[in-house]
Amino acid sequence: EKADPQKTAFLLRKAWTLYSVTPLYGFRRARLRDYARLLGAFIAAEKQKGLAVEVGVELDIKVALSSLADIRGSELDQAALLVQLSSRSRGSSRNSEDKPVWWGWFCSVFGDELSENVPEHFTCLPLFLSHGAESYTALVGSWFQKTFDCCFRRLAISPLNLSWMAAMWAGCKLDRAASAVELVFSVPRLAQPLDISYAIHPEDAKALWDTVQKTPGEITQEEVDVFMDCLYAHFHRHFKIHLSAAKLVKVSTAIASAHCDGIVKILHSQYLPGVLMLLTELAISQIQ
Amino acid sequence: MDETVAEYIRRTVLKIPRDEIKMMLQKWGFLSEAQLQTLNFHQIKDNISQEVVQLCEENSADIKQAAVLDIIYNHIYQNKRMWSVYQMKKSGEELEYFDITDFKKKFKRRLRSALKNVTITFKEYEDNAIWIRVAWGTPHKKPNQYKPSYVVYHSQTPYVFISSSVLKSTLPLLCQALIVASNYHDIRDMELRSHSLNSLKDIVFKRYSQNFQTCTPKPLQGGNVEPENADIRIVEENRSEKERIHRLNQEVFGSGPQPKLEFAQYRLETMFKSDPKMDVLDKKEPFRCLVKFSSPHLLESLKFLAPAGMADAPLSPLLTCIPHKARNYFKIREKKGLYPESFVSP
Numbered sequence: 001e002k003a004d005p006q007k008t009a010f011l012l013r014k015a016w017t018l019y020s021v022t023p024l025y026g027f028r029r030a031r032l033r034d035y036a037r038l039l040g041a042f043i044a045a046e047k048q049k050g051l052a053v054e055v056g057v058e059l060d061i062k063v064a065l066s067s068l069a070d071i072r073g074s075e076l077d078q079a080a081l082l083v084q085l086s087s088r089s090r091g092s093s094r095n096s097e098d099k100p101v102w103w104g105w106f107c108s109v110f111g112d113e114l115s116e117n118v119p120e121h122f123t124c125l126p127l128f129l130s131h132g133a134e135s136y137t138a139l140v141g142s143w144f145q146k147t148f149d150c151c152f153r154r155l156a157i158s159p160l161n162l163s164w165m166a167a168m169w170a171g172c173k174l175d176r177a178a179s180a181v182e183l184v185f186s187v188p189r190l191a192q193p194l195d196i197s198y199a200i201h202p203e204d205a206k207a208l209w210d211t212v213q214k215t216p217g218e219i220t221q222e223e224v225d226v227f228m229d230c231l232y233a234h235f236h237r238h239f240k241i242h243l244s245a246a247k248l249v250k251v252s253t254a255i256a257s258a259h260c261d262g263i264v265k266i267l268h269s270q271y272l273p274g275v276l277m278l279l280t281e282l283a284i285s286q287i288q
Numbered sequence: 289m290d291e292t293v294a295e296y297i298r299r300t301v302l303k304i305p306r307d308e309i310k311m312m313l314q315k316w317g318f319l320s321e322a323q324l325q326t327l328n329f330h331q332i333k334d335n336i337s338q339e340v341v342q343l344c345e346e347n348s349a350d351i352k353q354a355a356v357l358d359i360i361y362n363h364i365y366q367n368k369r370m371w372s373v374y375q376m377k378k379s380g381e382e383l384e385y386f387d388i389t390d391f392k393k394k395f396k397r398r399l400r401s402a403l404k405n406v407t408i409t410f411k412e413y414e415d416n417a418i419w420i421r422v423a424w425g426t427p428h429k430k431p432n433q434y435k436p437s438y439v440v441y442h443s444q445t446p447y448v449f450i451s452s453s454v455l456k457s458t459l460p461l462l463c464q465a466l467i468v469a470s471n472y473h474d475i476r477d478m479e480l481r482s483h484s485l486n487s488l489k490d491i492v493f494k495r496y497s498q499n500f501q502t503c504t505p506k507p508l509q510g511g512n513v514e515p516e517n518a519d520i521r522i523v524e525e526n527r528s529e530k531e532r533i534h535r536l537n538q539e540v541f542g543s544g545p546q547p548k549l550e551f552a553q554y555r556l557e558t559m560f561k562s563d564p565k566m567d568v569l570d571k572k573e574p575f576r577c578l579v580k581f582s583s584p585h586l587l588e589s590l591k592f593l594a595p596a597g598m599a600d601a602p603l604s605p606l607l608t609c610i611p612h613k614a615r616n617y618f619k620i621r622e623k624k625g626l627y628p629e630s631f632v633s634p
């Protein structure tokens with residue numbers, strides 16, 4: 001279950017934009033090289049049409065598709081699929097290095113709920129994460145949609161799910177140099193917008209969660225509610241403000257951070273599978 | 289004219305919005321009216337600034353004059369900078385007559401004795417405000433004109449407003465020079481910061497309204513306190529509660545506009561208290577938190593929290609004390625004794 005830290009290092013500390021993807025029809029692992037060539041040709045053609053990215057920059061985009069065998073929950077999951085776009089400026093020598101400009105990867109971590117019920121010839125990789133220019137994301141997305149008859153949708157994260165993440169991640173074992181557990185709220189509908197950042201010392205947040213969680217390895221909605229209520233009550237005691245009435249928009253911890261617009265950053269390779277499992281679940285809920 | 293001075297003047301003019309360049313050059317007064325007439329203000333800024341530099345060349349501008357133009361720009365666009373407020377303290381009760389020449393002399397002497405390469409410029413404004421600009425160098429390098437510190441000192445008060453250079457080591461030198469020059473013996477950071485220099489002045493000079501009932505209350509977002517509909521079939525629920533909240537808000541905030549602050553930060557080192565039935569955390573050590581409120585206009589947004597149902601009325605004194613305690617950075621510890629629910633802010 002543990003992913004090779006070297007191969008997955010590039011996944012850490014990047015802000016990934018999240019999408020849910022419906023199952024891909026007719027996708028074959030053996031044809032990755034072909035797909036890379038076709039996608040590359042598609043991108044070049046779109047550029048000719050003047051529909052793509054960088055204005056005035058002479059760039060050739062090289063496409064690489066690969067499998068990340070370690071990124072999956074169980075044998076029932078498909079291995080993750082990585083798409084990488086690199087640029088090489090025209091006119092430079094063959095020896096010059098390609099510079100990566102965009103990453104996108106499809107994955108499924110314990111996504112059995114979806115793959116169980118899917119007919120033959122469909123590949124389930126419900127979670128898609130992208131990093132890089134939005135215009136490249138649009139190009140890659142539209143090629144996949146056309147080629148495999150699938151559908152991409154931005155994945156928003158609700159305040160409810162953000163509080164789950166806060167509770168889960170606050171309870172993780174800590175390094176000495178762990179950063180605070182920060183909750184960011186936005187207060188809607190005021191004449192002047194107000195943002196509230198509530199950052200708790202990681203040791204103290206973990207100490208609180210440890211007294212709330214009854215069964216190690218298991219988290220219930222009730223426990224998450226108690227954890228959040230404690231934090232809200234502590235805040236109210238000081239400021240007389242009902243944080244529960246504000247909108248939780250971002251959660252940031254030493255493990256990972258997540259924003260309600262569906263943007264996630266994972267900081268610790270040890271917790272990568274756990275975070276992906278949660279995000280896979282969110283993606284599947286959006287698809288169904 | 290020195291090349292670096294020419295470049296500095298060119299870049300300063302480039303910062304100014306095109307339709308304000310003429311006005312600022314007039315305020316500067318270094319170029320004659322005749323020279324200003326020769327400038328074409330309808331071309332692109334790049335060309336305007338080149339022409340200005342040429343005229344400055346004719347007049348042999350040096351860094352001192354260029355620095356004055358920079359002060360004028362920063363005085364008008366003061367809200368682009370972050371200002372911190374400092375308060376100076378006198379040892380005795382002696383009322384000393386403020387002599388501006390003496391102040392400037394002592395300030396320059398103190399700084400120059402610590403650092404050979406500094407550019408120091410003063411400009412006085414109407415409201416007794418002395419603007420000071422300091423560009424910092426090292427024993428071997430000429431002053432960096434692009435990272436200066438700005439100080440605004442109101443000579444009839446112990447308050448100094450500092451927009452610090454990013455070169456952090458310069459702040460202690462600056463503070464030293466200020467107290468020596470103004471005959472004070474100490475200076476402290478009031479932990480009060482904002483982009484709005486005028487609001488900071490409003491707070492420390494107590495120029496904002498408190499409990500002043502002259503203005504009519506503004507209509508609240510999402511509903512009026514005084515319903516204007518004549519339809520008697522619509523009865524407002526909790527009317528008396530709404531009125532109570534409104535009244536409490538008036539008492540705390542007054543009816544006038546609030547000083548403009550963008551944030552308030554609280555370092556909490558208080559105990560975590562919970563209902564014993566909940567069986568949660570019961571530590572003897574503080575529950576450490578850092579809370580930060582941000583808004584384009586913080587005090588105005590806080591005012592509307594209770595009417596919006598997001599907060600109890602009256603609002604917590606931790607928030608409402610900001611203007612009269614004249615600070616927006618706090619460290620809160622538990623107060624021991626009879627009232628364990630109340631807090632102490634040192």
